[in-house]
Amino acid sequence: MTEFRARAARLAARTADRARRLRHDPFVVQTLRSTAAATISYVVALWLSSEPAPLTAPLTALLVVQVTLYSTLTTSLRRVNSVVVGVLIAIGFSAIVGLSWWSLALIILASLVVGRFVKVEEFIPEVAISAMLVLGVTQVADTAWDRVLETVIGAAVGLLFNLLLAPPVWVDTAGDSIEDLARRMRRLLLDVSEEFTGAPPVERAAARLHEARRLDNDVAEVDAALRTAEDSLRLNPRVKEGLLHRIMLRTGLDTLEICAVVLRVLARSVTDLAKVRAGRRLLPEPAAVVLQETAQHAADAFVSYAVLVTALDSRSAEAAETRLAGELRAARSRRAHAAELLLSGALRDPGHWQLYGALLAEFDRVLDELDPEHRGRRLMEELDRHARERRERRRRLSRGAGSTRVER
Structure with missing residues (x-):
């Protein structure tokens, strides 16, 4: 009986130590926070956006919610900036040309160049992605602003998530x-x-x-x-x-x-x-x-x-x-x-x-x-x-x- 209690105590101690390590593991914390923020942003976007499946909002939240508050804030600003720039480029191209292979090449080239100048850093491809997605639909204006709205929702939810539930100090x-x-x-x-x-x-x-x-x-x-x-x-x-x-x-x-x-x-x-x-x-x-x-x-x-x-x-x-x-x-x-x-x-x-x-x-x-x-x-x-x-x-x-x- 004494040996059984000793084994149980050692097992409980190892379990508690493993749980403590998991609570302080950046990967575990980041996974739980990103999942919660993405889910909340999707629910909010369903209420506010006219899109039937506003997946841009949870995608933005996944990219925005970082391990620290500082990186979350800076990532939110760059992410919203990249999407807005891409949407504006797509609206400008849609007023002049339609979708073809050469217009697609031009919009990609313009988006990547402009993204370099507006300093969105790792979100430079996001400028071109936003422009292509908006240019490829029929109702350009509606889709453009829905995408901007979903991006703002995802960024805002991610930022508020870190403001209300401050991330750990590492x-x-x-x-x-x-x-x-x-x-x-x-x-x-x-x-x-x-x-x-x-x-x-x-x-x-x-x-x-x-x-x-x-x-x-x-x-x-x-x-x-x-x-x-x-x-x-x-x-x-x-x-x-x-x-x-x-x-x-x-x-x-x-x-x-x-x-x-x-x-x-x-x-x-x-x-x-x-x-x-x-x-x-x-x-x-x-x-x-x-x-x-x-x-x-x-x-x-x-x-x-x-x-x-x-x-x-x-x-x-x-x-x-x-x-x-x-x-x-x-x-x-x-x-x-x-x-x-x-x-x-x-x-x-x-x-x-x-x-x-x-x-x-x-x-x-x-x-x-x-x-x-x-x-x-x-x-x-x-x-x-x-x-x-x-x-x-x-x-x-x-x-x-x-x-x-x-x-x-």
Whole structure:
């Protein structure tokens, strides 16, 4: 009986954890929201449009309802703009020519060109689609304005859907992605540092190098998650200090991306050293152990830095910054000792001093990038840049309003 209860408890815990993940999965949230918005827009269009099957409204809602409120608003404007432009082009062509192969070619060409100038971005084909659908019917005017009405209904329902039921803020998801990236980088640095105390074959060192190169794909995935999080913070009434959160996450990812590049260079240096040593130990014994300890502290600093970047409260941030500072101090201390040992080794065997120096320089770059003071300077620079851009936008708006008053 006790074993049965334990199994039931474990099953309930796994089920609850899976349900929690589904609630925070962007794909699941987007699927449910898009389905509900498309259905509502179709029902509203049946009431207001004269079309028997106003499918343009749910189609627009599907395209408009995005994961974030900011992207929903911008997509709504571009979508309505593209349809209205296409309808106007079709009305103009219908007043001059009918539907034939050459008029169809002209309307497609004109729609794609005009769509480029009105800046509807990904909805440029929608301009041509709207024009063709309207031109191909008998009652051009009625069908044209019905299509515009259905598009406006779908866009309005999608926008109201996100206004009344604000989409989630994806900061936690982006933070988890940043921490996962830091852990993968930690694991890679530890794997590379294992080769310091041995005589790895060139093939194994090259495999580490390929792993380091694959970090670029991981960075791209985290960047996509971070863009979603940044959009979710814009125009969201539930978020305070959204700009600060965006800058903290973005500068944190930029630092980890630089460190990923340095890790790739470090793996390359180890591969070159393995080629030169040709089956012999990469580094002299005392220096190899100390440099491996340096790598262990630097690897732990990756995770502490990611926790610091993604911390949402001051207590967690202070604890993470304290751990990070301690790990950086230990890493710098071991790195200085390793430099002394490698210098004595280079004096005895000067043929490899360039590679020894490259290893030390790469560790220096990682430790410098993870330094909290360096991060503070970058945060202030980004905040100053955004403040300057905001002042410049206000100045342009003020000049535009002033010139309008003068003309009047």
